[in-house]
Amino acid sequence: MSVDTQQAPRPRAGRTVAGRRRLRGALTRAAIDLFLERGYDTTTVDDIAAAAGVGRRTFFRYFRSKEDAIFPNHDELLVDIERRLADSDDERDPVETVCDAVRLVLDFYLRDPEVSLKRYALTRTVTSLRDKEVASVDRYQRVFTRYLRARFQAAGDPLAEMRAPIAAAAVAAAHNHVLRQWLRGDGAVDAHALADQAFATVRLAHSPATPGEPGDRTVVAVLRTSAPAPEVAERITKALARNPHDDAR
Amino acid sequence: MSVDTQQAPRPRAGRTVAGRRRLRGALTRAAIDLFLERGYDTTTVDDIAAAAGVGRRTFFRYFRSKEDAIFPNHDELLVDIERRLADSDDERDPVETVCDAVRLVLDFYLRDPEVSLKRYALTRTVTSLRDKEVASVDRYQRVFTRYLRARFQAAGDPLAEMRAPIAAAAVAAAHNHVLRQWLRGDGAVDAHALADQAFATVRLAHSPATPGEPGDRTVVAVLRTSAPAPEVAERITKALARNPHDDAR
């Protein structure tokens, strides 16, 4: 009521892009810490907003829902990914391109281990948070599927429609596996190396490769029908890899 | 107030298992139809309950949330799946076993095309419903992952930890692809045939196969390094398939 009530005249964070980012980050940290301390459903949005020094209404200008508070801005990451895919070299293996793109996400998590670890503890524990996480993974997966379908079709694969979503799911799963191992490993895991391995596995299984490349050679693989498929795949790759022109990571 | 207010003295549906099932089905149908007619968020839980002739409170005894109303009972399906996996023949290809298990889900949807189609229309349109759907897929995927990890490890695959979630994701994606094609195809798609094809693709990419099987032969594959991987895979499978002992679907 009174005009001169003395209350903190904080500057308006949202005026600049950097300001918005800062406040968003503060809210996320507050949410994560409160959820871990007091439990997810015993923490109200009011609590989070108060902890970040803003009003409840403002919270919902930064996050669509209470669950969203702990997650990175996937919308931004998604446009990065889509740009990366759109700008990609059409000569390259499409699955490799997608693997490269998903590294953007991996790197994002790796950049802030503190928050990533806490978030992981929450998504493991709280069902609704895990569901949100899974939903966001699905959005990436859809983008990958669209890209791969177009590329597979362009390459004349009659099963493009089927292979695209399967390959996209495999890439997403590989990424999730790497991230999870890293989160559990407590610093002992080299995420990038593990990613190399995981993506190589996926490419081996799902890459179409482009025909008629330079360095085209003929190899002869001798196999036993009962050999484990991964072993077969490994041997063949090794054979194919003795190809000087390809130094894919 | 008055004791003799004349109101429908419906029998209590939930006394028997069949009764519970019936009421659950009625609620699901009511929810789906109302969501399609009036839109998801302009339909309240009260509306759904009233349409099914029960109280709002009862609705929440059958479904955890408003979103859940349109979905089949995944909990029941999940125990079926887990039992199927637990009872599976350990001699068989684990990926094949999982593919077989996921057919239980596929068949479930196929059994009621009417409802499945309407549900699909909703999950395509309403974000929160799609998210729920995706979350349930993830639960199946986790079960598959656990099973595959154990089997891969038992087979001595050092990369079991990595291959399991990737293969599980591929199987789930294959299933989703088949289901989606069937839902879009308006009866023109043979879901089982498509599933055979999709699962064959997945097995080709992710099956470890067991060594030392009867009918073990040696095949020679002649390949060009630049050949598309699917083509390579196809040729090799063909070669390996000339194996009389294996009549996998």
Next chain:
DNA sequence: CTTGCTAGTGGCACTCCGTGCCGTTAGCAT
């Protein structure tokens, strides 16, 4: 038949989420 027990039901009240609305105010430009 009567009595008691059990379990599903429905109503009530409550908390909290998410949103529309609006007055207020910081920060900027003119």
Next chain:
DNA sequence: ATGCTAACGGCACGGAGTGCCACTAGCAAG
């Protein structure tokens, strides 16, 4: 200094989901 703009905070409202409890249908025992 004066307006303009856009974020902010408060308020109120509808609806989701839950705990509580009285009620009653259906069953079991006497």
